[in-house]
Amino acid sequence: MKFFILIAFVFFGSGFFAQEQLTRILFILDASNSMNAKWDEQTRIEAAKDLLAKAVDSLKDVPNLEIALRVYGHQSPITATYQDCNDTKLEIPFGPANHDKIKYRIKSILAKGTTPIARSLEAAAEDFPDQNSRNIIILITDGLEACDNDPCVIAKKLKDKGVKVTPFVIGLGMDLSYLDKFNCIGPYFDAETKDAFRNVLKNVITKALVNTTVQINLNDIQKSPKETDVTMFLYEAGTKRLLYTFVHTINRFGNPDTLIIDPKYKYDLVVNTLPKLEKKNITIVKNTHNTIVVDAPQGFIKVRFTNSTKPYQVQARIMQTNNPATLNVQSINSTDKYLVGKYDVEVLTLPRTYLTLDVNQSSTAYVDVLAPGFLTYRAGNLVSAQVFVKRENNKLEWVCNIDPTLLTGSWQLQPGDYRIVYRQKKLKSSLFTIEKEFRIYSNKTTSVNL
Numbered sequence: 001m002k003f004f005i006l007i008a009f010v011f012f013g014s015g016f017f018a019q020e021q022l023t024r025i026l027f028i029l030d031a032s033n034s035m036n037a038k039w040d041e042q043t044r045i046e047a048a049k050d051l052l053a054k055a056v057d058s059l060k061d062v063p064n065l066e067i068a069l070r071v072y073g074h075q076s077p078i079t080a081t082y083q084d085c086n087d088t089k090l091e092i093p094f095g096p097a098n099h100d101k102i103k104y105r106i107k108s109i110l111a112k113g114t115t116p117i118a119r120s121l122e123a124a125a126e127d128f129p130d131q132n133s134r135n136i137i138i139l140i141t142d143g144l145e146a147c148d149n150d151p152c153v154i155a156k157k158l159k160d161k162g163v164k165v166t167p168f169v170i171g172l173g174m175d176l177s178y179l180d181k182f183n184c185i186g187p188y189f190d191a192e193t194k195d196a197f198r199n200v201l202k203n204v205i206t207k208a209l210v211n212t213t214v215q216i217n218l219n220d221i222q223k224s225p226k227e228t229d230v231t232m233f234l235y236e237a238g239t240k241r242l243l244y245t246f247v248h249t250i251n252r253f254g255n256p257d258t259l260i261i262d263p264k265y266k267y268d269l270v271v272n273t274l275p276k277l278e279k280k281n282i283t284i285v286k287n288t289h290n291t292i293v294v295d296a297p298q299g300f301i302k303v304r305f306t307n308s309t310k311p312y313q314v315q316a317r318i319m320q321t322n323n324p325a326t327l328n329v330q331s332i333n334s335t336d337k338y339l340v341g342k343y344d345v346e347v348l349t350l351p352r353t354y355l356t357l358d359v360n361q362s363s364t365a366y367v368d369v370l371a372p373g374f375l376t377y378r379a380g381n382l383v384s385a386q387v388f389v390k391r392e393n394n395k396l397e398w399v400c401n402i403d404p405t406l407l408t409g410s411w412q413l414q415p416g417d418y419r420i421v422y423r424q425k426k427l428k429s430s431l432f433t434i435e436k437e438f439r440i441y442s443n444k445t446t447s448v449n450l
Contacts, residue, residue, distance in 0.1 A: 022133040024066045024094055025208055027052060027102075028120055030141035030172075032073030035111040037142070037173070040194045044142050044172050045111040047194045052140065053103045055201055060099045062209065068094040068127055069102045072120045073113035083114035085147035090127050117141065118149030121185070125158050125165065136208040137167040139185070140201075152184035168204045172197060203260060212263045214290045215256040218248060218271065221297035221340060221361040225256050230273055230296075230337075237266035237281045258289075271296060274328055274338045275320060297340040299359040301367060303330050303347065308371035309443045312412070316367055317346040321356060335364065349414050351389045351399045371442040375418070376410040377402065379450035385422030387411065413440045422450055 029052065035045035042050070059067060069092040076084035092102045117139070128135045145151050158165060167186030173193075189204060191197035207213065216232060217225035227248075234244040243265065249257040261267070263284040271277040273296055284290050303316045318328045321342040330336055338359045345367050347353035357365045375387070385402035396419060403409055404425060419437050423430070438446050 022064050022066065023136065023209060023211075024068070024128055024133045025136045025138060025205070026068045026070060026094075026124055026127055027056075028070045028072070028124060028137060028139045028141075029106070029109070030073060030115065030139075030143070031071050031109050031111040031113065032115040032141075032143060032146070033078050033112050034115070034143050035073075035172075039173055042194065043111075045109070047197060048140055048172060049106050049109060051194070051198050051201055053106045055205060056099050056102050056106070059205070060097075065209070066094045066096065066133075067099065067102060068092055069105060070120060070124055070127060071109055072116050073111060074109050075113060077112045078114050083146065085114060085116045085119060085149075087113045088116050088120040088123055090123070093127065094129060115141070115143050115146035116149070117145045118151040118154045119147065121151060121158070121167070122149075122154045128165065134208075134211065135165045137165055137186070138201075138204055138208065139167060139169045140172065141169065142172040155185050166208070168208065170197065170200055170204060206260045207258075210260055210262070211287050212261070212284060212290070213288075214259045214261045214284060214292060216246075216248060216259070216269070216271075216292045216294065217256050218294055218296040223295075225293075226250075227296045227298055228256070230271060232272065233270040234261065235268045235270070237268050243267070261290075269294070273298060274318075274336065277339075297361045298337050299340055299361055300335050300337055300364040301330065301343065301345070301357070301359060302335040302364050303332050303345075303367040303369065305332060305371045306368045307442050310371070312372055314369065314372075315348045317348065319344045319346070332369070350411060351397060351414060353414065370415050372412045372414055373440040373442055374410055374445040375413050375438070375440060375448065376445060377408065377420070377448045377450055379407050379422075382407065382425045383422040383450055384425055385420055385450065387413075388419045388421065389414075390417040390419065415440050415442050420448060420450070 029048060031045060036043050039047055056067065059065060068090065070088065070090045072088035075089065076087045091105050092098055124137055169185055169188045171188060171190045189200045191200045218227035220226045228250045230248050232246045232248055233242055235242055244261060246259060251257045261284055263286040267282040269279040269282055269292065271294055277294055277296055279294055282292060301318060305312065312332065314332045316330045317326050318330060319325065320327055321344050328336060340359055340361055342356065342358055344356050347367065347369050349369065349372060353369055355367065359365050382404055383402060384404050387399045388396040389399050391397050400411060417439050419435055421433065421435050423433050436448060438448050440446055
């Protein structure tokens with residue numbers, strides 16, 4: 001029931017599918033014997049029948065849409081010596097208001113035969129009443145052609161004859177090495193789980209009905225759409241109404257993945273790189289493939305110790321040069337991705353470590369930090385004390401204050417020369433100020449008695 005509600009919302013709530021032209025969708029369902037294999041908590045055929053029936057039910061009120069059902073492998077059992085390669089049948093032809101007929105027929109189908117994909121595709125060309133509509137085939141299968149015909153040859157014959165059919169192939173739990181076998185038929189979508197199949201089926205139906213697609217190119221420094229793996233938000237233009245959230249993906253063909261986006265809106269795009277990128281007031285052209293281009297060249301920053309012998313913990317604050325706002329906080333030995341550019345880094349050591357670096361395309365800029373050492377102190381009486389580090393020309397720079405309520409303590413400090421200035425709290429004269437100098441070495445402890 002949860003799936004039906006989701007589909008109904010997408011199909012009817014968004015207003016996507018006010019079809020201006022008649023669209024016909026022919027579902028071809030694989031009912032070969034291999035569909036009886038277990039798949040999650042069901043068999044593949046049970047899962048396919050369940051989700052396909054719900055999808056068909058949700059299409060009832062879509063205007064200018066007709067659907068039909070062809071099944072193969074459901075009439076003749078396959079045996080060790082025989083397979084019926086003509087076992088393909090148009091079970092429910094195109095027509096108005098035939099959704100219940102298709103849904104009920106789906107429920108009664110049993111998987112038992114072979115896999116005549118090519119003959120089913122060839123026969124499917126005759127299932128469409130004419131070429132005046134947008135004709136779509138959605139093939140749901142778990143295997144390759146098992147008979148003597150080549151689906152690629154049939155697909156080419158249909159195209160050569162001017163048969164205007166757009167096929168989509170959904171593979172259920174298939175070996176991914178088979179993917180290239182379906183390229184000649186049409187776009188292929190793999191579903192390794194039932195949940196994945198639910199989402200893929202919804203996406204394919206949406207793509208078939210909307211007939212408007214989008215790809216978002218995140219260009220590198222060479223203007224090639226190679227950047228990826230970042231979250232994108234699409235808002236209704238000029239508002240804070242979030243309409244879509246996608247993790248950018250490069251598909252198996254090496255191209256930015258194709259998205260289905262409602263063309264009735266204008267959009268503001270936010271690409272959540274570091275720092276984020278925005279593109280405003282984007283128009284999506286109906287009935288075509290749209291490309292949105294964003295320049296997003298990126299490289300990496302890695303924070304690391306150069307000589308540590310212990311698992312010290314330290315963080316670094318990353319800022320864009322000339323912008324003091326914190327862009328990101330990285331832990332030691334972590335790597336994060338940033339837009340190409342210049343960055344200021346404040347490593348939260350004691351004392352602080354500052355540097356500026358350049359991030360270049362696809363390369364890593366390293367923030368190298370010396371491993372710290374430890375200062376431990378012990379006082380016979382409570383003291384008021386501060387620790388200073390010696391910089392160039394013996395300039396003293398404040399580092400930290402000693403807790404005036406404790407007789408002992410420790411600090412993790414960067415290697416260098418230090419001075420501690422203190423006075424016993426009980427002595428009420430500045431003349432009792434004392435200075436002690438000490439040195440901190442990486443991975444070692446220095447003790448000071450006050």
